[in-house]
Amino acid sequence: MTSVLYSARLQLDENLERMQEGAMMRKVKSRNWKKQRYFMLKEDGMTIWYKSKMSGKAKSAFSVSDVETVREGHQSEVLQSLAEEFPSECCFTVVFHGRRSNLDLIAGSAEEAQCWIQGLRRLVEIVMNMDQREKIDQWICDWFLKADKDKDGRMNFKEVQHLLRMMNVDMNEDHAFRLFQMADKSESGTLEGEEFVLFYKALTQRDEVLEIFQQYSEDGKKLTLLEFVDFLQQEQMEVDGTDELAMELIDRYEPSETAKARHILSIDGFLMYLCSPDGSIFNLEHRKVFQNMSQPLCHYFISSSHNTYLMEDQLRGQSSVEGYIRALKRGCRCLEVDCWDGSNGEPIVYHGHTFTSKIPFRDVVTTLEKYAFRASDYPVILSIENHCSIQQQDIMAQQLKGILGEKLLTTTIDGRVPVQLPSPEELKGKIILKGKKTGYLEDCLNGQPDEVPEQEDLEEEEEEEEEEEGPETEEEALRNEDKRKEKKAKQSISTELSNCIVYCKSVPFCSFQHSRRHYKPYEMSSFTESKARKLIRDTGNDFVRHNAWQLSRIFPHGLRTDSSNYNPQAMWNVGCQMVALNFQTAGAEMDLYDGLFSQNGGCGYVLKPSFMRDPETNFSPENPQSIGNKNPLTLTIKVISGQQLPKVPNSKEGSIVDPLVRMEIHGVPGDSAKQETKYIDNNGFNPQWGESFRFQVWVPELALLRFVVEDYDKASRNDFVGQYTLPLTSVKSGYRHIHLLSKDGTRVPPASLFVHIHIQEPSSETD
Structure with missing residues (x-):
């Protein structure tokens, strides 16, 4: 069976033919780790494998679908460090989706490098442009190639049995053999080409979808245009322009040209629609910027990262500009940079007084200039933790202005003293510094000299921003003592750097x-997660009101040396805008983060609900009825089935998952809830649940809905299989597919859940 990629699109391409012949290239991990590896594109056109010698088994491999992009030349720190040894035209970097490390390669010649650069880029483009049917066909092809052990292009029944175990199917042998015989049209005792496609279709027959189809089809074989309109209105709750929508969907997903011309939808077209983005649980209208972007900055949740430069933990981890690139590509709009004096006279970035590696501040700013506005046009806030001497602070200011140019905001947008913060719309394309500033913004605008605050005030501010909790270890005590000495030695802030602070002046929080009484809208405070939790617990409504006119930044406390994360939901519940997490650390906390910021086009700004934008609001997370809701929203979820769930990584060979689905509501305390299905024995391929669950939600504007699939284990903790998180306000009603994500936040096609969603809006009357 030939790969879809290879048969449909790869023929007559010289680059790809040469890639299939293979080439020796240097794989580079550091200045001292440069080893020859033999790279080759496999016949499926989807897999690159490499090994240490031209003979023998492949050492490692990756799929083209794992590749995000290919960077040409010295575009990584490792390759930049080798710039004098290897010419730029021979170097390139393969960048993967998610948190997987990049692959730095050096080809033997510029011609060979171009062959692989252009070839990989073409393959990535093909994968990105695949429609739903092509993706499924490619997936079938991938499984065939994995199971065809003797590589003869055919599969006997023994190979099919092995394939079923690989695909998470524990099927009765007699039933499997009947499907095998049905597909073996040639009666050769093997399956090849279209016979395997027949076998796969029999294996993946969606009876639950056929049942829904037949409810709306008069003859059980097709949906007329009117029948499909009925389905869209009655089940999918599509109300506007339904006739036009139905025709668009038929034209988009019906595989038969004859049926398409007659405006008819077959069962294949119906299934294609349900599995497509149009049939997804996520509202496609929310994939673009749809919110009002002309409100003051403090009226938005802002995607914010902590220790952005770190790739791992904050004691011994690697610092890299790659951390900034990854955060910016995910739509992050607030980045943190810890600045220290460098030994060569230029500032450096690292987690001070630890064993993390160091990177030049100049490289961070250069990276920011290049990547700041690729994922979003809206402003980037650079949160500076400043530990530098006056001399190196001046250099920081010079580098910021010299490299960023007009992108760096150095004065108010209209030259006047702001009475409120400007909007994301007004600040498009601008980079804003957050940090300490001497005196007031009014002084700069009036041309008066800056007033240098007393040393005591600066120390108070630094202590607030670097607050740590719990007993100190010996290492922490030494580190904190170093900080105290450093504070005493530092007398003031560089005027040149101070003048670059406009709308985000850091001030200590008292109450x-x-x-x-004392602060301005352009001033803001930072809080450790524990300080924020205490304020939420003691004075929740005051915190909500505070965040209606001033920015707040929350960051993890100092004891999270493993770069773990706190739950951000409690901070969003009181309107905190910059809730900073360690983006390098995967887990449930980052799932919630990605879920919240998946809306509004992934631009990194999400408008807060109206009841959180009023400085006199009565809203408190502990008292959701304070916003006037007399009845909650009712969410009913029927978990129908699962499709092609992935195996648990590093599981025993032949093991099959026992999947269960847990639904979680994350919101104000009164809305937070969890419910889960029963587990299904030995079936990750097409498990059927058919279970319904009901949730009541008082504040849907703040709620996130998370689906988690786990492999049940009665003897130990369940293993993670996949998840998907989205804002409740972005949930579409009706029969919907949920396309699962890995723990790393990347897609795992074609793994999905099939559900039915019913949302009953709260009535204005009391029961």
Whole structure:
């Protein structure tokens, strides 16, 4: 069976033919780790494998679908460090989706490098442009190639049995053999080409979808245009322009040209629609910027990262500009940079007084200039933790202005003293510095000299921003003592750097009343997660009101040396805008983060609900009825089935998952809830649940809905299989597919859940 990629699109391409012949290239991990590897594109056109010698088994491999992009030349720190040894035209970097490390390669010649650069880029483009049917066909082809052990292009029944185990199917042998015989049209005792496709279709027959189809089809064989309109209106709750929508969907997903011309939808077209983005649980309208972007900055949740430069833990981990690139590509709009004096007279970035590696501040700014606005046009906030001497602070300011140019905001947008913060729309394409500033913004605008605050005030501010909790270890005590000595030695802030701070001047937090009396809208405070939790617990409504006119940044406390994350939901519940997490650490916390910011076009700004934008609001997370809701929203979820669930990584050979589905509501305390299905024995391929669950939600505007699939284990903790998280306000009603993500946040096609969603809006009357 030939790969879809190879048969449909790869023929007559010289680059790909040469890639299939293979080439020796240097794989590079550091200045001192440069080893020859033999790379080759496999016949499926989808897999690159490499090994240490031209003979023998492949050492490692990756799929083209795992590749995000290919960077040409010295575009990684490792390759930049080798710039004098190897010419740029021979170097390139393969960048993968998610948190997987990049692959730095050096080809033997510029011609060979171009062959692989252009070839890989073409393959990535083909994968990105595949429609739903091509993706499924490619997936079938991948499984065939994996199971065809003797590579003769055919599969006997023994190979089919092995394939079923690989695909998470524990099927009765007699039933499997009947399907095998049905597909073996040639009666050769083997399956090849279209016979295997027949076998796969029999294996993946969706009886639950056929049943829905037949409910709306008069003859059980097709949906007329009117029948499909009925389905869209009654089940999918599509109300506007349904006739036009139905015709568009038929034209988009019906595989038969004859049926398409007659505006008829077959069962194949119906299934294609349900599995497509149009049939997804996520509202496609929310994939673009749809919210009002002209509100003050403080009226938005802002995607924010902590220790952005770190790739691993904050004691011994690697610092890299790659951390900034990855965060920016995910739509992050607030980045953190810890600046220290460098030994060569230029500032460096790292987690001070630890064993993390160091990178030049100049490289961070250069990276910011290049990648800041690729994923979003809206402003980037650079949160500076400043530990530098006056001299190197001046250099920081010079590098920021010299490299960023007009992108760096150095004065108010209209030259006037702001009475409120400007909007994301007004600040498009701008980079804003957050940090300490001497004196007031009014002084700069009036041309008056800056007032240098007393040393005591600066120390108070630094202590607030670097607050740590719990007993100190010996290492922490030494580190904190170093910081105290450093504070005493530092007398002031560089005027040149201070003048670059406009709308995000850092000020120490005393109380909400103190902030209201003494602070300006362009000033802001930072809080450790524990300080924020205490304020939420003690004065939740005051915190909501504070965040209606001033920005707040929350960051993990200092004891999270493994770069773990806290749950951000409690901070969003009181309107905190910059809830900073360690983007390098996968887990449930980052799932929630990605879920919240998946809406509004992934632009990194999400408008807060109206009841959180009023400085006199009565809203408190502990009292959701304070916003006037007399009844909750009712969410009913029927978990119908699962499709092609992945195996648990590093599981025993031949093991098959026992999947269960857990639904979680994350929101205000009164809305937070969890329910789960029973587990299904030995079936990750097409498990059927058919179970319904009901949730009541008082504040849907703040709620996130998370689906988690786990492999049940009665003897130990369940293993993670996949998840998907989205805002409740972005959920579409009706029969919907949920396309699962890995623990790393990347797609795992074609793994999905099939559900039915019913949302009953709260009535205005009391029961």
